[in-house]
Amino acid sequence: MSGRKAVILSSGGIDSTTAMAIARAENYEIYSLTFHYGQRHACELEAARKVADFFRVKKHLVIDIDLRPIGGSALTDQIDVPKGRGVDDMAHEIPVTYVPARNTIFLSYALAWAEVLQAADIFIGVNAVDYSGYPDCRPEFIAAYGQLANLATKAAVEGKLRMNIQTPLIRMKKAEIIKKGIELGVDYGLTHSCYDPSPAGKACGRCDSCTLRRKGFEDAGVPDPTVYIAP
Amino acid sequence: MSGRKAVILSSGGIDSTTAMAIARAENYEIYSLTFHYGQRHACELEAARKVADFFRVKKHLVIDIDLRPIGGSALTDQIDVPKGRGVDDMAHEIPVTYVPARNTIFLSYALAWAEVLQAADIFIGVNAVDYSGYPDCRPEFIAAYGQLANLATKAAVEGKLRMNIQTPLIRMKKAEIIKKGIELGVDYGLTHSCYDPSPAGKACGRCDSCTLRRKGFEDAGVPDPTVYIAP
DSSP: OOOOEEEEEOOSSHHHHHHHHHHHHTTOEEEEEEEEOSOSOTHHHHHHHHHHHHTTOSEEEEEEBOOTTTOOOTTTSSOOOOBSOOHHHHHHOOOTTOOTTHHHHHHHHHHHHHHHHTOOEEEOOOOSSSSOOOGGGSHHHHHHHHHHHHHHOHHHHTTSOOOEEEOTTTTOOHHHHHHHHHHTTOOGGGOOOOSSOOTTOOBOSOBHHHHHHHHHHHHHTOOOOOOBSOO | OOOOEEEEEOOSSHHHHHHHHHHHHTTOEEEEEEEEOSOSOTHHHHHHHHHHHHTTOSEEEEEEBOOTTTOOOTTTSSOOOOBSOOHHHHHHOOOTTOOTTHHHHHHHHHHHHHHHHTOOEEEOOOOSSSSOOOGGGSHHHHHHHHHHHHHHOHHHHTTSOOOEEEOTTTTOOHHHHHHHHHHTTOOGGGOOOOSSOOTTOOBOSOBHHHHHHHHHHHHHTOOOOOOBSOO
C-alpha cells in the first residue's frame, strides 16, 4: 500500500467499479463516495456498498442529496425511462435520463472530501465511447473540471495539493472496460446498472444502461451475471 | 419585467442580497437558491427567506445538503470560530471558517437549476477585496467555473444556453457594496452575517464576518442596523 489516497466516485455500476479496480491495482488507498440523489434506482446504493466491501476501501461515504426539487430528469422525476433504444440512437440524442449537472455536483463533493483527506486524485468512471451522450462525460468537461479544481481549494491555492481528475475509462469501449475489470478480478455480479429495476431489484433489460451493459458483456465474450426481466 | 431569468445564490448576507438587488435592477426574473449545509449559523436561512420575500422572487429554493460527513470547517464542525481578527489578518491567512469547495458545490446546484429553468445567468455575490481570503471567491476561480458551465450541461452543448456567472461585486469594497445596496433600496436589517450568533440570532460582533460588516457600514457612513453582542 503506497498510502496515496484517492477519492473514487462509485455508483455501483460497471464503470465506476472498474475505475476502482484500476485505482486499487495502482495501490491507492481508496475512499469511495456514493450519492443518494433521489434516483429511482436506489439499489445502486446497495451495489456501491457491496463493491466498497469487495475492495476493502478505507472509507465509504454515502451522501444524501436531493435533486428532486431541481427536477429535470427521468431518473429523479416521474418521467418514463426510455426503453429499447439502440446504441446508435444514444450517440445522437441526450436522453431524458440526463440529470442536470450531475457529474458537476458529484465532482464538487469529491473535491471537498479530497481536500479534507489531502487526496490529490479523484477517479470518475466516465466513458465517452459507449455512453448515453451525456455532456458531463466528455474529455473537455473533465479537463475543465481539472482546471477548476486547482483554483477552487485552499490546498491547491497554497500549493499543497495538485489535483488530478483521473478518468481511466474515458476512451474505452464497454467491452474493453469489462475485460479490464475481469483481468483485475472484479466480480460484476455485485454491480448494478439498470435505470428502472423492479421493486426486487431485477434489471429491466431494455433501458439505455441495460442495453449498454448487455452488449458490453456480449462483445467482451464474458458471461453476463445479471438477471434481466426482458429476455 | 424582461423575462430573462437568473438564479441567484443567496445566503441572506450583505453581498448576496446586494447582488440580488442588482439583478432586480437589471430586470431579471429572480430564482433564489439557499443552502442548509449543516452550518452553525442557521439563522442565515431565515434571513435568506426574508430577503426573497423583500425582492418578491419568482421562486425561493432551499436545498438541504449535509457537508458534515465531509467535515473540515469551523462552520460545520465543532471547531471554534476565530474572533477579533483584523481585516489585514484576513488578507494573509485562509481561516478555519473556510468550507472545502463550498462555492464549487453551490454553483453546481445553481447550474443544475439554471439548466432546468433555461436561465442563462447565475449571480454569486463573491468579493475578492474585503473578504476572508477564500480561494473560491477569486476572479480566476469564477472564470474557470464559467468555462466549465459551458461544457457541463445539455443546454450549453446543444447551443441553447450560453451560461454567464455574474459577479457584480467582485471588485468592490464592502463599503461600496453597502452604498450600492442602499442606493437600490436594500433593507440591510433583513440580512444576517455572523458566523457564530447567539441562540436568539444576535450577531457576535467579533468573527471575521461581523468585523467586515461593521467596518463596511462604518466606512460607508451608513447606520448599521445590526444588534451585536460585543460592543
